[in-house]
Every structure is written in structure tokens, then in C-alpha cells.
Amino acid sequence: MRRLIPTGEVTRGDTRVVGHPPQGNRADFAAAEFVAAQWSRATGAGIDPHEYRRVTEGLESLDDWGPAFRRTGLGYVERAADAGSVVSAGEYLLMAARWLHVATLAPYAQAHRAAAEADDALGRGLALLEPGARRVSGEEFTGWLRGPADAAGTVIVVPGLDSAKEEFLDLVSALLARGLAVFAMDGPGQGVLAATTTIRPDYHRVVGRVIDALGVTRVGVIGLSLGGYYAAETAALEPRVAAASTVSGPFRLSWEELPQPVRDILVRRAGGAEAARGFASQVDLTALAPRITAPLLAVDGGRDVIPGVTNGERLARLAPHGTHLSVPHGDHLLGNARADWLPLVTDWITRTLTGVTA
Template sequence: MPHRSPSPFFQIPSILPDFIAQNRSRTYGAGLDPFAYERVTGGLTDLLDWPAAFMDAARGHLADAARYASARGADRSAGEAFRTAARWFHCAVLLPHPDRALTADAAAQADAAMGRALALLEPDAVRVEDESYAGWLRGAGHAAQGVVVVIPGLDSSKEEFHDLTEALLARGTAVFTMDGPGQGVRAATTTVTADYERVVGRVVDALHERLGPVPVGVVGLSLGGYYAAWSAAHEPRIRAAATVSGPYRITGWDDTVPFVRETLAQRAGSEGAARDFLARVDLRGVASRITVPVLVVDGADDVIPGVCNGARLAADAPAGAYLSVPGGDHLLGNVRDAWLGRLADWCATALRG
């Protein structure tokens, strides 16, 4: 398929095998079958073909879902196939591809497939959205025990963090998985905002309107960790916050890697807007204002140029706790058993007081 001239990110030597390796544990954590991941990525000769290859894999699962849906008594299998398709469509957009229409289509199809999955697997799931965010409220019957808002990062979405959502639901909390400005299905119509507490405030408004004044916590992953911490410092209705691979601050535009710069420029709308946004990603002087319990989870091997990890956040927050997981990479997809259950237990306990 034709492409526009590749940007500096796509011209990095060995970018294809490096990108495949860097996203291996992340895609496994998002629920992709590891053998299928190897088959799909093993057929690539150009990183620019990544979205098309992953969307083709997703369509295969949509075809499976259609076959199951036509069979008597196979609704669960159909729902699981739709859910798998949503994961593949989401993972199609993990890079700053020049064809923004293609990636917007993949995000929209991920959203649609997840909606069809939940209609079959969890018919009590509720869509909650406005012009700036969209998401699914799941397990609302347990909302009196608390609702955890799962906040994605720079290039992630509500279709990615299934294992975290399932762990929280299994511990008796409700969960709201969301796309905010510049994220997931909202990336085509909005741009990223550093004032994420305004978005979280609207989410809390909607949850309280629907459920009453239930306790609300936030868990943010990658850049979403900054959003979660910032929101906990500014939105007084947040009862607890946790971060996973979240930045304490970013030292400067020129310190970051091409992937971050190009992705952020797309999600912010321009390089200038991206530079302004990046300068705001700084919790110095803010973390000390977070009075609620905070759990910070980092992978010990997660080192990204220009990014200061969450240790300072845990130290500055009056009720902060820090978990550094040996061997953990970014998002800790390679060591999920060492932190996922602990974080879910912590969230459930914190929301229950």
C-alpha cells in the first residue's frame, strides 16, 4: 500500500525488529495470543505495514464472531471473538503512522468490536461518554464498593488493559475504562490535554449522577499515570490513585525519543502544541498536594530517555507507597504476576476505606 514519506522515527536503523521486540510484552498484556503476534509481525518487511497487518488479523476474528453468532448457543464464543478483534484493532495503532485516517478507522473499529463483545459477555455494561471522553462502566452492581477509573496513556486506549480490568472486577469493584482527549476513539476529534482533572471531573459527575456518591479511584498507565496523579491532586472526589509506569516528569522535548515526539505531535495536533504539553508533564510541587493514598508501580528495567519514573511521586505524596518490580519493563507486561494482583487488592482496599 502507498505511504507518505516516512518520518524520522520510521527511518531509524533496525526499527522494525526493535519495535516488534519492544511491543511484545505489551501486546501479550493486552491479550493478544503470543504465537499469533509472532506470525503477524514475522510477515512484516516494513513497519509502515503494521496497522494493515494487525487490522487484517482483527478482521479474521470478526469473521469468527459472525460464524459463532449464527450458531445456536455460541453467544459467548462470539463475544470472545469480538473482544479479541477489539484488541487487534487497538494494537494496530501503537505507532505514529502517517496515515491518520487508517489509524482512526482502526480505533473506531476497536471501539465498535468491544461494544459488541460486551453486549454478549456483559450485557449490563453501560456506555458513558461526552464529547471529550468515552468509556464503559462495568460491574455497576458493585459500585457501592467503589469504582476504579482506568486511564490509558499516550498511545493506549480502553481496549488495551483487559487484565487489569478483570482483576479489579474480580475483587468486587466496578470499573470505568475510558478514552480521554487524544486517546482511542476520541483521538480523531480531540487532542491531548495536561489539565486532565477536568476530564476526570466530568467522568465523576457522570458516575455519581448514575450511581450516587460512590467512592471513585483512578489507575493510570504510562502517561495515564501522570493524568491519574495530577487528577488526584486537583479533583477532591478522588479517593485513591495508582500509577503503572507513570512519569513523575519529562525533562524536555529534546531529551525524549523520536517515538514519543512523533506520537505526541500527532495526538496534540502539532509539534508546537506537543512541546507545550510536554512541558506540563511535571509533578514537582504537585505530588505533595495529593492527600489520598497513592500506589506507584514501576518496572525496574523501565528506562526511557527524558522520563523520570514514579519514585519521586511516591516519596512526595504524603500517603504514597512505591513498588519497583525487578525485571519489569514499561507497563510491566513481562512480570504481571508480580504486581497486578497486588495493585488490584490495594485499589479495592483503599476504596473501602
């Protein structure tokens, strides 16, 4: 295993802290904590930090999160209808998709509706900006295939526990800029499919159906957060994976140690407490990591410390061709350190798949 540590670490304040210190009742405090915790993730997904501050500064409880973000997203849909050009309309719709997805991150009665609206906004935006983009759907998956038909390589982008294809548009753009074809997907329990499916640990079966539908013989896979586990599990069991990268992906989960908010999300996405506990017990790459014969790059943030979650260093150590990229100041999903990993990961997977540096 090789270990990469980026040089030139930037010292900065804790970007998770937004607005004023929490004051008032417990609901105010919980809302302020959640706003602070989601700052890096939301801005890393492409939401403007100043607008994030404006939208969240008046939240009095977590119940206000979903409506506020959905309202903002639908505002961008309205802007698209009034835009003066096709490009502006498309860009507004992609921004709407981001806001509508982030609306689903807190418990929200209209979460499935917001996810469907995010999916719709993304599709409408791509129809305007990239008429060649193609919707591809099958059993337990849906997503968009983008990029040249004759691309030298195809990458599948896999979201995590409560993320979706709308969250990683900037990663997709970086891969497209390097000449790759990209399929950004929702799988079981994710994004627009969360309303009708539940998460499953044997994700390689879903990716296998994706590869069949795409009609390619080899792919790269990039998985983010829990999607990192999915990507590694797939790389171990799906021989058509020629390169894999995990970003903030878990090597192992321990249900007993997981924080209650993480357990709550697992329960919602798995369809019940027993199913969630059973799912968590199967997230363990100890036996699978040595079976990953493809090159693998595991990326972790040094500040990404979640009780009950073992990060990717051990995965890279056990995988025969594993490399570990450690970003000391990076948080979960490294939204606060994008320059330290995004170009490296996209260059690495391009070179590994095609033999060419874009």
C-alpha cells in the same frame, strides 16, 4: 513513603526479542526493532504470543504493521459472526478489539479507522457478554461502565499517550473479579477520540466530568503510562479521588531528552510540534505531588528507562501517603511481570476503597 519490592524475582530471557535477528535493509531492521519493542506490551494486553509471532514475522517495514494487525483483528470479527455460541462470539469480539487497537501503535494512515473498529468490537462484545455494561460519554470522554450497580467502590482506568480502553481489558477483569465497578475510558487524544480531540495536561477536568456522569461521590483511579501522570494530577486536584495508582507513569518529561519516536507520538496526539512541546513542559508533578491527600501506589519497572522521563519513585516520596512498588525486571507497562504487580495493585485499590480484601 513505603517502598515495596516483590520477592521471588524470576530470572528470564529478554522477552522483547521476537523471531530472528534483523537482517536486510534499514526498513527491515526498523520493523524488527519495533516488533521486539512492542512484544511485551502486545502480549500484556492479551494478545497470544504465538499469534503475535506469526503476524509479525513477515513484516518488511513499519508500514506493514497497521494493515497486518487490522487484518488480524477483522479476522476475529468474522469469527464472531460464525461462532457457535454467544460466549464465543463475545470473546472473539474482545480479542478483535485488542488487535485493532494494537494496529494503531505504529504510524498508519488507517489508524483512526482501526481505533473506531476497536471501539465497535468492544461495544459489541460487551453487549453479548455483559448486557448490563453501560456506555457513558460526555465532553472529551467515552467509555464503558461495568460491574454491579451496588458495588462498594468504583475505579476509573485511564490510558496513556497512545493506549486506549481496549488495551487494559485484563486489568478491568481483575477489578471486576474483586467486586468493583469499573469505568474504562478514552479521554482527549486517546483511542476512538484521537480523531477528534488532542491531549491535554489538565486531565483532572475530564475526570471530574466523568465522576459527575457516573453519579458517584468517590472513586479510585488507575493510570497507565502517561495515564499515570493523568491519575496523579487528578488525585492532586479532584477531591473525590479516594485512592490512586500509577503504573509506569511519568513524574516529569523533558522534551529535549525524549527519544524521537516518543516526540513523534506526542506531536501526532497534540496536533502539532509546538503543542507537543508545550504539553511536555507541563508534565511535572513536583508541585502537585504534595497535594495528593489520598493514598497513592506508584508502580515502576526497573527496566523501564526512557530518556527524558522521570519515573514514579519521586512521586511516591513526595505524596503524603505514597507507596512505591518496584519490580526490578519489569519493563514499560510491566507486560513481562504481570504477576508481580496486577494482583497487588487490584487488591490494594479494593482494600483502600472498600476496607475489604476480596
